[in-house]
Amino acid sequence: RGVDGWLRRTELEIEQAGIELPDPLEPDTVRVTVAPVVLFSSEQSETRHDSIWVSGSLGDDQGIDYYEFTLNGEVYRDAKGNPLQRRPPSPEQSTQFQFRERMPLQMGENRIIITAYDVDALRHSAAFPLTVLRKPPYYQTPVFYYSIVTLLVLLAGALAANLLIKRRIAFVNRYNPYIAGAPVRNPKMFFGREQLLHKIVNTLHNNSLMIYGPRRIGKTSLLHQLKQHLEQTPDREYFFVPVYIDLQGTPEQRFFAVMMHDIVDGCESHIRLPEGLRIKSGDSDYSARDFSADIKQILALLKPLSSKRLKLVMLIDEVDELNAYSERANQKLRSIFMKTFAENLVAVMSGSFIRKRWESEGSPWYNFFEEIPVDSIDRQAAEALIRQPVKGIFRYEAAAVDKIIEYSDNVPYRIQKFCVNIISHVIEARRRVITAEDVERAKAKVLESEDV
Structure with missing residues (x-):
């Protein structure tokens, strides 16, 4: 009661004195907002490709106006040379949406920055960096070269071993692929x-x-x-x-x-x-x-x-x-x-x-x-018929090939008959190289047996 009475008396005295009271104070409300936020889908730190997909989600409490990229200190531009600025897919999605952009990469370290701007009257922006290391292609790395060299060494060793085995088997089994007399049914022995x-x-x-x-x-x-x-x-x-x-x-x-x-x-x-x-x-x-x-x-x-x-x-x-x-x-x-x-x-x-x-x-x-x-075959085919069936196992000297072609008149039957006799002889002699002397040795046996 004492306080209420005091207030009434005070108001009465102020009124009698003709003093005007100021309007009641109304405090101004200041709305405080936050800056945009970027969340990368996966922060890939290194790659061997010449470009990378930068993706993730953008968000802001009031909405995103647009966002842009900086690549290695320079504003990233579109095909026309203008700064590339992306906006939300729609106004309804401006507070949160997904983004995806392919960025080219130079060799070595690449620094990519995405900067987002919101729609506040007092605009906020936020920058989010991503560092990606582009490594050289695997075929340009020392490990690749070491692997290739190792593989080639192993392959050469395997081929050499296989060749030695083939040669040994050829001698043991008396390998002689030529055909004298019977029709040629194997396409690999059919030349010219x-x-x-x-x-x-x-x-x-x-x-x-x-x-x-x-x-x-x-x-x-x-x-x-x-x-x-x-x-x-x-x-x-x-x-x-x-x-x-x-x-x-x-x-x-x-x-x-x-x-x-x-x-x-x-x-x-x-x-x-x-x-x-x-x-x-x-x-x-x-x-x-x-x-x-x-x-x-x-x-x-x-x-x-x-x-x-x-x-x-x-x-x-x-x-x-x-x-x-x-x-x-x-x-x-x-x-x-x-x-x-x-x-x-x-x-x-x-x-x-x-x-x-x-x-x-x-x-x-x-x-x-x-x-x-049907005539005789040409020289190229005749030489192929001589050399190819025993390639890697036996080797004909050039003079031996010349003599076989000369004596056979490029007739496949005679060529094969020469080669059958020659290979049989060098197998007996445990040799791999066929000489002109081997051809001369076979000549009489081959030509004298023909009933032509």
């Missing part, structure tokens, strides 16, 4: 006929062929390589089914039966042959008509195997036998190629003495075949 093989394949699309040349020039080997090529190399237009037919020693009365037996053997890997084939009834009295009936069935079974045009390729070797047959037998064979189903047949005939007989106007085969000669 690539262009000829390509020409034959291109001609097969529309024509039957006659390949001719001296005995032992390599015609049979060529047919075997052609068969492998057609089996292993798909053609864009044709589905080739090659079959090898050997007429050597075939009498006229068994001619069509022998042909069909070889065709059946060649097609069994493609189709299941019906029991109704006439050849399965036996060879006796097997005629050209029987052959036509059977080949027609086989072609009908082969056609559905591919959407391409079918070509049954008959690779007929030793057709010199046909010279001893009657003209009627030859006419019957030719008539088969004139039937409607013959559009799916093509023949490659090989012989030594067929060309002159078949070029006469009275021959049933006159103008029937595209003729392709």
Whole structure:
């Protein structure tokens, strides 16, 4: 009561004295805000790449206006040369959002600073540094060179050891890869006929062929390589089914039966042959008509195997036998190629003495075949045939190679026969180097044994 009374009396006295009281004081409110904050996703400290992704999140209690980068003391600029300034994705996301920027790096230490500015009336900014060390590529480091040198030393040692083992095994097993007499079936031993093989394949699309040349020039080997090529190399237009037919020693009365037996053997890997084939009834009295009936069935079974045009390729070797047959037998064979189903047949005939007989106007085969000669191989192919099969195991001196080529006339059969004898001799002598004297030693044995 005493205090209240005192206040009333005081107010009354002030009022009577005419004194004006000041307005009550209202304190001003000062809003204090904080600076932007950056949180890096991962502070990668070193790399071997020429650039790096700088990423993380930006935040501010009032919102971010924009942010920019400094790279190695200089403001980072865009492609047009202007300072690169990034803003929040949207006003709603200005208080917190993710950022990601690719920064180029120089070799060595790189200092990247991201500076963020907020939207306060009294603008705040904050800078956040990131240091990244760019190392040279691994292939430029000493460790890499040491590793490569070590690897090369180990590899050289392994190759040397392998070579020594190969040489020792070659002597123990009497390694001799050359072939004398038998057809060459291994493509790695077939040299100098690539262009000829390509020409034959291109001609097969529309024509039957006659390949001719001296005995032992390599015609049979060529047919075997052609068969492998057609089996292993798909053609864009044709589905080739090659079959090898050997007429050597075939009498006229068994001619069509022998042909069909070889065709059946060649097609069994493609189709299941019906029991109704006439050849399965036996060879006796097997005629050209029987052959036509059977080949027609086989072609009908082969056609559905591919959407391409079918070509049954008959690779007929030793057709010199046909010279001893009657003209009627030859006419019957030719008539088969004139039937409607013959559009799916093509023949490659090989012989030594067929060309002159078949070029006469009275021959049933006159103008029937595209003729392709088989000659000796060139020097480069001959040298490859000599050296490559024993490379790393035996070594031919240049003079030895020259003499083999001279004495063989670049005929593959003779080259291989020389090499077979020479390698057998140096294995016996426990030597690796082949000299001209070794060739001279083999000369008489090789050339005198030829019945040409």
